[in-house]
Amino acid sequence: MSIPAIDFSAFRNGTEQERRVLADRITEEFKKHGATRLVSHGITGESIKKTYEQSDKFFKLPEAEKAAIANVRDANPQRGFSYVGSEATSKVNKRDQKGEFQICEDDDVDQELVDAKEHFDYTRKGDEYPTPWPSEASIPGFRDWMEGAFLPDCMKLARDILTAIEMGLNVPAGTFTSCMESRVDELRIQHYPPLAVEELKTGKVKRCHPHTDFGFITLLFQDATGGLEIENRASGGWLPVTPTGDPTEVGVYIGDTLVHKTNGHLKAAVHHVVAPVSLKHREEGMMPERFTIALFAKADRHADIGPMPQFITSETPQRFPNLTALELHNKRVGQLYDARPKATVVSA
Template sequence: MAGFHQLSESAYSTLQRASKMIMGALEMAFDLKSGSLTSRCCNGADELRLNHYPAVDVEEINKGRINRIWPHTDLGVITCLFQDNIGGLEIEDRGNLGSFLPVVRGNPAEMVVNVSETLERWTNGHLRAGVHQVTVPAYLKHADKGLVPARVSIPYFVKADRRASAGPLTEFVVASGVARYEEMSALEYHMQRVAKAY
């Protein structure tokens, strides 16, 4: 497709800048020294993906053997996500674990920002990774038959530098009195997490 490569690189650069601003805003919000979070992120490790979910019969999902994406948390620092208006993305309701709420797109330029596992570790659990899934859109939730339309999303996964610590920042340990997560590099954590998944 003509211009696709250039468009993708431009989107990557724009999202890289936006994610640095978000991480900088978190540093300010938590009264952290400038660079406390941003210095742990790596420009070259971030990932931009284009996800296509093919159309699927509602009956297949209702049988419980398949889903578009099962409940999970993302491994990185934060995820910046754009989605079409098909629906199906849901976030776990922390007040009612195991129950999910739809994440409805307001407009095409809207970006969802999801806390991921590494940021949860850095904040010693103060910010928790968002459990999310992709399933049947809300308007088809109680349907027995029908076709769930194809869906497209564009996630940008912000990753930690592989040599950076994946342990909690001292400021968050002091606040709670105990480190909830052990000290290890981001690469060690990534490898440990992937080994558990597979």
């Protein structure tokens, strides 16, 4: 079994019937896996390659320069540079009694597991949570390209995909995209440094531990290194998402917000990053560095992301509370950085 790579060009250029057929196919993949892969979607291979080149330049900056634009590890939206091990994705999801991954609702995920990655997160100019950028002298053209060119292209693609999901679910046009007018999406460039296979054997370190993302959907571009896996819902275990080699390939992953809105009709894609398939059974050696680019497509911060009435029935009563996108985001980011409000102990 594998996650198919679907040609998305017909959604922008095809007839209404071709668009609907494509929307149905994509939505069925989301129902099966929580994920799919798209090619020929409008963002060129050249554009993606340039973004990787800019990413490489960023992560080669001196550590002191990256630290000067560090993300503050609190529950607010992430902005700036996060060092290796800053996030703890092991703390955001846990298996329930049925063995299914759920969002953590308490503080009982106390294992000290390490994510071996570093990243830089940013959003559009003018957002209420501003991005600290490296200086123009350090990386000429970096901000102009990342903020002014690549981010808008990814935001447009995310909205096209959500429009396709609206069609595939048979809900009114704009059901999801009308909740995205303030354009609070975040883009992340991510670097996984070389890592000794022996470190994985300790059980404490993964490149990224199993988790779900927080927004409507995530667009994920990955280089040729490999190691990304998604939960295999059909038979258990994990399903490698090996790059196809198409320069435009992008993975699309359902996030928690869309799960809430559809009352669990769509389930989020649980994913992690481990050793590539070629190194799975090695006892020693080094995993090569890995680069990814992710667009987290978000709902407006004060939008109600509680379940929509059409997904609430006597058979499927309301599973999730009515809360805002920012409340969900702050909860999940607070888990990442152990910045959640702690219960107050009242002495007798």
